[in-house]
Amino acid sequence: MITEYDDEPIRGLPGELPEGETLIWQGSPEWRLLARSALFTRIVGLYFAVLVALAIINGSTTGVIATLIAGAIGIGLLMLYAWAVARTTVYTLTSRRVVLRIGVALNMCINLPLAKIGGANLRPLGPVEGDLALQLIGPHKLGYLVLWPHARPWKLGNPQPMLRALPDAAVVGERLARAVANFVPVDRAQEQVTSQGQTAPQANAMSAGLQGAVA
Structure with a gap:
């Protein structure tokens, strides 16, 4: 999942997009x-x-x-x-994966295939701002310290990557839900992800197509 950052043919990505893969969204944390x-x-x-x-x-x-x-x-x-x-972080959502280009002193790219994303949790930090934590399916080798601060707080034993301080978190959550729904088989695309602090319609819009639930 982890590849060392060296060159970026496309901003935030370690290489050109393979044929058939499309760029859906890119963004960075709002520093304040x-x-x-x-x-x-x-x-x-x-x-x-x-x-x-x-x-x-x-x-x-x-x-x-x-x-x-x-x-x-x-x-x-x-x-x-x-x-x-x-300034050094770029989050990328494509039709096949989520990529985190992180690291201040030493840059690296973390590739998370959509097939490995089993759930998501939106933590609101404002009207539209928030953090988006990703729950991964199966074992992985991502360490909490490697991810920090792009990690869900207190999930030390099973670290969850987190897209931090997004100025458009609700929009990103909806796009992620659609991307996963389009990628995984229909019988896995269940609307069961909840979004903390959101109204029911907002939670449904955020979670459509994602499997599982994040507490």
Whole structure:
């Protein structure tokens, strides 16, 4: 599934598309949303705000200044990393596979055949923004640390690739559902995937054609 990134005849892909395979969608994480949802910059900011408040209560001017500087540096580094991740990440959906081109220092491409995708889960992060986690069928060799931050949180034993901080997550989910429905046999294309936080019509539109359910 994993091939080392070297050259890109097509952006985000390790080679030309084979005959009969078509490009359906490409996108990247929105870096500000990625910083908030995956790197928890708001929680980190709140933590430093509490430290500043405690320093003020204790009357430590030096402590206030030092905490403000440390907080600014910490949050700044997290946001810089989020920007770098978004800049180097390309998610691709074709008629046969999902490809994740990831890695800030060392790029790699992870190819996920549609036949290996048994379910999907949409985690809303806004009106149309969100994360899209992919549940894979059967054993695989994808490690959590290899995928991170493009991995569903806390799924350490059975890592699930996640398309992070998508500005059009609902649209991508629908396109993925249609692609899988068109690819797999009809008897496997069951509308059983649920989408957390969505209304029933939205969940049905998102999950049409995908097999299984993601909790």
